[in-house]
Amino acid sequence: MPPVCQEAVWERYVLLVPLTLHSMTLYQSIFIGDGLSFGVVNAISCIVWLTVLIYWFAGFFYRLEGLQTLIAPLAAVAAIAVLLPIVFPSLHSLPNTESPAFKAHLLVAMLAYSLLTIGVLHALLMMAVEYRLHHPAMSSILTNLPPLLVMEKLLFRIIWVGFVLLTLTLFSGVIFSKEVFGQPLTFTHKTLFGFISWGIFAALLIGRQLYGWRGRVAVRWILTGFVVLILAYIGSKFVVEILLNR
Numbered sequence: 001m002p003p004v005c006q007e008a009v010w011e012r013y014v015l016l017v018p019l020t021l022h023s024m025t026l027y028q029s030i031f032i033g034d035g036l037s038f039g040v041v042n043a044i045s046c047i048v049w050l051t052v053l054i055y056w057f058a059g060f061f062y063r064l065e066g067l068q069t070l071i072a073p074l075a076a077v078a079a080i081a082v083l084l085p086i087v088f089p090s091l092h093s094l095p096n097t098e099s100p101a102f103k104a105h106l107l108v109a110m111l112a113y114s115l116l117t118i119g120v121l122h123a124l125l126m127m128a129v130e131y132r133l134h135h136p137a138m139s140s141i142l143t144n145l146p147p148l149l150v151m152e153k154l155l156f157r158i159i160w161v162g163f164v165l166l167t168l169t170l171f172s173g174v175i176f177s178k179e180v181f182g183q184p185l186t187f188t189h190k191t192l193f194g195f196i197s198w199g200i201f202a203a204l205l206i207g208r209q210l211y212g213w214r215g216r217v218a219v220r221w222i223l224t225g226f227v228v229l230i231l232a233y234i235g236s237k238f239v240v241e242i243l244l245n246r
Contacts, residue, residue, distance in 0.1 A: 015056055022049050038106070040234060050114035051121075058118075101176040105169065112165035113229070116201075119158040120226045123219045126151050130215070152214060156205075159222065163201045166229070170194055193232030200225035 026049055030042050038046075129148060173191075204221040207213040213221070 015052065019049070019052055019056060022052075043110075044234060046110055047113045047117060050110055051117045054114055054118060101172070105172045105176065108165050108172065109169040109233075112162055112169050113233070115158055115162035115165060116226055116229065119155060119162055119222060122151070122155045122158060123222045126155065127216070127219055152218075155218075155222075156208060159201065160205065163198075163205060166198055166201065170198055190232050193228050197225050197229035197232055200228060 022045075026042070026045055030036060030038060030046070126148060129151070173194075200221060204213065204218060204225065207221070208218065
């Protein structure tokens, strides 16, 4: 086995150690008694954990060695994230956590966030590779990656899956609002930014199909959509739980 492959396999199994420890602590911080504590800190920690987990599995099927430079720090962030509930504990358990619709909605939402997070990291990696093509004197850490066209094809596969999951998240929230959230659908900051983000990703995929959007144009749309998505859920929960302490 070539040295690069041996190193990739070694790093993959080393990453499994903090991933397993994180899953144990995350379970203990979310499942408290009969309730479900899913405040902003636990949400961020869960998204980070799922992002690393998806990457870990994908590493067996795709060449993702170069992405280690972006994902490996996430493992460290994940380890820190599980300590944050001590500093910012969730004051209230979520209602209706026994509902199958709620559990499905929450799972799909976290998967959507995690896949789109991987998409953003992948897009940033492509930008770094493109920049290095014009600056060959830079570090050779990215030399073992596939060609940009191959990476771009993988990027849009990730975005497509993330977009489908985001669609299911938003529309399950609309259809099952009473069962999932315990109240009829209301027009809130989270709802508005969620659908704006959905529209941005939809426009990106349409532009890709009709006009062949790629490269920096596609990356700008991906980053914009992701930032709006973060504002939709994490941003609103941060304001309510951390700033307003409610």
